[in-house]
Amino acid sequence: MREFIEKMLESIRKSDSEIYEIMMSEVLRQEKSINLIASENFVLDDILACNGSILTNKYSEGYPMRRYYGGCENIDKLEQLAIERLKRLFGAESANVQPHSGTQANMAVYFAFLSPGDTVLGMELNSGGHLTHGSKVNISGKYFNFVPYGVDKKTGFIDYDNVRKLAHEHHPKMIVCGASSYPRIIDFHEFKKIADEVNAYLMADISHIAGMIIAGLHPNPVEFADFVTSTTHKTLRGPRGGVIMCKKEYENKINRAVFPGTQGGPHQHTIASKAMCFRNAFSKEFKEYIHDVVKNCSSMANEFISLGMNLVSGGTDNHLLVLDLSNMRITGRELQERLDSANITTNKETIPDDKLGPQITSGLRIGTSAITSRGMNENDCKTIANLIYLSCTDFDSKKSYIVDIVEGLTSKYPIYL
């Protein structure tokens, strides 16, 4: 086992055998399975080290040089460093690195610039939007009047004419763009034009595509959007957390909305690992990694198509693809369960106009960030696509074959062992 991981586990084993058992099982699960969850990744040891560091001991409510606690002189430097790196990475005027998660980042923007009942345009869940973009089961959909827009049902691409029509009809105070499960480039410039036509704020949630933006494989919304939110744990390959970037004129309102508006003390151990993650993201290696993620996804997509499977929007421009299973005589849930039992981890996903609910679904979302982090390449991606195809068509007789191939691939590309 990698020395760093081994030391960490040994220390846990000595103090708490129950946690150790669970942790060890999870190490093996991650090691032995092919992780195709588009929102997950494997962080580098420097990120793990910061996240598990003594910085967790420090309370630091407030912002650099304006804290409510003493003893923040080192923390101030740390948080300022994270802010400066993030601003430089995306070319942003202002940044807040305190949100505990992507959800917290989005809530803070809403809290800063919306009042309960305000109208907002957000992408519907079935088209790939996120819960925090106005779902009825989320506080965003309960407190604000979200009007959903979606993709063109035939093409699977965002229907910008419809977004424009809805904007002129409903006069939203804010338009939210960005998605959890949209495989295509998002035209932030077009969203900005629409927002300007109706005098709405524009918020871009780049949680999934942040890595592609840094690598130059996706347009950067920072010049167009009033607010840009992101998670740091998906394609950015950093710690679990969120960030907000905005124009300088909004900085004070955003900062107040994060603290004291919606959060308490910042997690400085996570802010240290965010700063590390931003530093890593400047590197040539990170950009090469993201190019490989996209190449891998595109090669998997092409293989699915050659096997006769349908993809929402017919393909992918980024790190994820969505299988439309409606012609495969299997639901998203069934396929996810079959794959789970063969150590391939995925998630069921609704597709545009899905007749089945979110618990069953007609789709499956697949991402290549995590497998690329462990070194898998385009040929491996073709192999994996074939395993998924066999899991749809001939699972009972092919299961042991699939399990063997998975075992071979995960042994060839170790993470911890």
Ligand SMILES: Cc1ncc(COP(=O)(O)O)c(C=O)c1O
């Ligand atoms: C587009 C988008 N926004 C926000 C979030 C929420 O992030 P978190 O799970 O960190 O709250 C996600 C997570 O999947 C997401 O995909």
